[in-house]
Amino acid sequence: MDKMQPIVNAMELPTSWAVVKLGDFVNSEKGKKPLIESNTETSTHSLPYIDIQAFEEGVIKSWTDGVGCRLCFDTDFLMVWDGSRSGLVGKGVNGALGSTLVRINFPSMVNDYAFYFLQSKYQQINTRAKGSGTPHVDPDLLWNYQFPIPPVNEQHRIVAKIEALFSELDKGIESFKTAREQLKIYRQALLKHAFSGKLTEQWRAENAGKLESAETLLQRIQTEREQRYHQQLKDWEVSGKSGSKPKAPKTLPPLTTEELAELPELPECWATIKIDEILSLDKKPMTTGPFGTALKKNEHRSTGIPVLGIENIGNGVFLRGNKIFVSEEKGKELESFSVEANDIVISRSGTVGEICKVPDSFGKAYISTNLIRVSLNQRVINPDLFVYLFQSGSFVKEQVKNLCKGSSREFLNQTILSSLIFPLPGLDEQNQIVSEIDSRISMVEQLDQTITTALQQAEALRQSILKKAFSGQLVPQDPNDEPASVLLERIRAEQAVSDKPKTRKTKHA
Known part of the structure; x- marks a missing residue:
């Protein structure tokens, strides 16, 4: 041709x-x-x-x-x-x-x-x-x-029509993107409101006289730690002193004036704590994923027991689907890196501080080297509250950012985690805060999904306009052309x- x-x-x-x-x-x-x-x-x-x-x-x-x-x-x-x-x-x-x-x-x-x-x-x-x-x-x-x-004349008309339609379409897309940014701002404002005590201010007023004071809460935490130690010591003695002798719990020092100054003014019945006070008493509470030779690439499998990674952490939610698995035999070697329902996993590299809770329905799994596993004492803290706390930019994330300063890249470790300061209400108010946040976040997510759908439809409309343009259907033909x-x-x-x-x-x- x-x-x-x-x-x-x-x-x-x-x-x-x-x-x-x-x-x-x-x-x-x-x-x-x-x-x-x-x-x-x-x-x-x-x-x-x-x-x-x-x-x-x-x-x-x-x-x-x-x-x-x-x-x-x-x-x-x-x-x-x-x-x-x-x-x-x-x-x-x-x-x-x-x-x-x-x-x-x-x-x-x-x-x-x-x-x-x-x-x-x-x-x-x-x-x-x-x-x-x-x-x-x-x-x-x-x-x-x-x-x-x-x-040629029709080419000019087609271009003019495309640009007019795209201009209107782009205005709509920009409005949707602005709305999405506003949802992010609202989410952060909601968390800030929650962890300054304002979200449940009316709830506290309605339950005045029934709430656990900050002093009582901290004393209960310390008493439980001591009781757990005495039970472990007794079990050790009954077993003929087999294994290592349990260690007495350390008396946790009060927060310094400088540390307290970092927190906003909190309700009187709230406590300020560090993470050691809310960790599990039943197992090793914090673990960093296996390094180097502990889990080699040639030990990865396509099926078996899943190894969780950063890809399993969404925006405060657990995302299913795994890239790496290990055999049951290898899993026995990785037992200290296992996770179970309600454990918290936190990214320590990449996007530092991303967090979620392992759901009840998820079975046996281990963490990868890029994660830290935190097991909480659920008798004193609701794991869902801890996740929301960590997502609050004005509290935990800002502390993480400041503590990582000076290094060539942000990298979270157990020392930094142990340095973080948390506001802590009583368990009943924690549950109320989680309920209040959940209901509002649910509406935010529905709106966000509506925006996502609208943006997808806008892109489909853009393609439809182009398809009509190049098939002679976008503008009328002129017999004089x-x-x-x-x-x-x-x-x-x-x-x-x-x-x-x-x-x-x-x-x-």
Whole structure:
């Protein structure tokens, strides 16, 4: 088939349209890395280097003198050729074309029309990228697309209609995103309200005289620790003093004036504590996941007993699904890293401080090296309250951030956990706080899901607009328009007399 020979009956299109192979008359050129770059604009380095951030956000990070560069212009549009976002297109910018980008231009056509056509193909181009290392656009896929061409006047009308519809759509999307951000702000405000005592202020007034005082709560915690020690000591003596002698509980020092100053004013019946006072008395209460040789990669299995990781922690909720499993035999070696229902797991690297409670319905499991397991004394603290406490930015997360300062990366450990200060109401009020938060968070999550659905529908509508645009259904045809076949004949004639061959430098090496 000759170049730009119309493809007959390829699509059901208006009679004034034509269909050609996309690559038949495109001008395209891949960028090059400049020989010399400057972090600042100077008289000798005044040409902006256009990378993805430059054409998406208008952020220029370096300038060049233009030597050895390939240029791009605001009359072009640009495509990401290499990397995870290959196939993404954006409007052109004047400058030196980045090495991972391609500039694209369709002479004698409305370039924005072709831009929106390729925007409609992004998902397919991206998912069908080539390359085992860094993925790149498959030129055989890209340049062999059937490209529907309407008359030039209709191209202008289509672009104008797309941009008008997209403008309205983008306003709606921005409103939904703003609403989502407001939900995040509300969630944090709710937690702050809860842990300053304001959320249950009326509840306390209605239950005045029935509530456990802060002094009584702390004394009860200390008494329970001592009783547990005496029982363990008695059991040890009965067993013939087999094994290590139980250690007497340490008397926990009161918080310092400086530590108390970090907390807001709390209700009189609330206590301020550190984590050691609320840990389980029945087993080792805090454990960091196995390091290095304790769990080697060749011991991972596709089935067996699950090993929990950061991927199991959502926004305060447990997410099911595991990447790593171990055999029962290996599990015996990892017994000290086991978790059970109502245990707390906290991420100690990556996004530090993400937290959730292991649900009742989850069976045997172990923690990975990136997690810390915390077992709480449920006779003095509700595990769900602890999760909410940890999510409260004005309390725990801010402390974690400050305690991690000075290191090259945030990394949570048991020492930092033991340094954190918590406000603690009595157990009855804890349960009331959890109930109040749960009911409000449930509404927040429902609204968030509504927003997610709306955003998905907006994206589907965007694709529907593009589909109609390139099938002749978005704007009416005008019988007075010059047919696309005449346009193609004119382009063929122009190329026949042109001494300059068509540019195409985008075949991947």
